[in-house]
Amino acid sequence: MGYDSxxxxxxxxxxxxxxxxxxxxxxxxxxxAVDDLWENAGGELIVVNxxxxxxxxxxxxxxxxxxxxxxxxxxxxxxxxxxxxxxWDCLMNETPPATLAKCPHxxxxxxxxxxxxxxx
Numbered sequence: 001m002g003y004d005s006x007x008x009x010x011x012x013x014x015x016x017x018x019x020x021x022x023x024x025x026x027x028x029x030x031x032x033a034v035d036d037l038w039e040n041a042g043g044e045l046i047v048v049n050x051x052x053x054x055x056x057x058x059x060x061x062x063x064x065x066x067x068x069x070x071x072x073x074x075x076x077x078x079x080x081x082x083x084x085x086x087x088w089d090c091l092m093n094e095t096p097p098a099t100l101a102k103c104p105h106x107x108x109x110x111x112x113x114x115x116x117x118x119x120x
Contacts, residue, residue: 003070005040007048023081026088047075 020031036048052066090097096113099106 003040005038005046008037008039008045023084023088025081026084028084028088030084 020029022028023030034047035050038046038048040046096109099110101107
């Protein structure tokens with residue numbers, strides 16, 4: 001099975017897939033990275049997300065075996081700006097959001113706030 005696409009060069013991939021994004025309304029710097037970027041003959045960028053799993057084998061034979069599965073997904077970034085704004089609102093709020101009892105991150109934050117309150 002062939003695909004009319006190829007991986008982008010390291011330099012282009014770095015520029016296209018790892019460039020921070022400066023959100024204009026909040027001035028927040030949003031960063032992230034993709035595993036790989038490919039480009040098809042029509043100039044479309046293809047975001048590649050590699051996954052790996054380990055399988056037990058009797059003998060390694062100095063050989064790595066892999067398989068590739070291509071899953072098409074037409075994504076949309078329509079949701080991103082509203083989530084950036086929600087994160088900004090949360091960060092700018094004078095009080096943190098309510099904690100959840102079963103969330104280890106919330107428990108840590110609540111304990112840290114209680115400790116800070118006792119210290120003052």
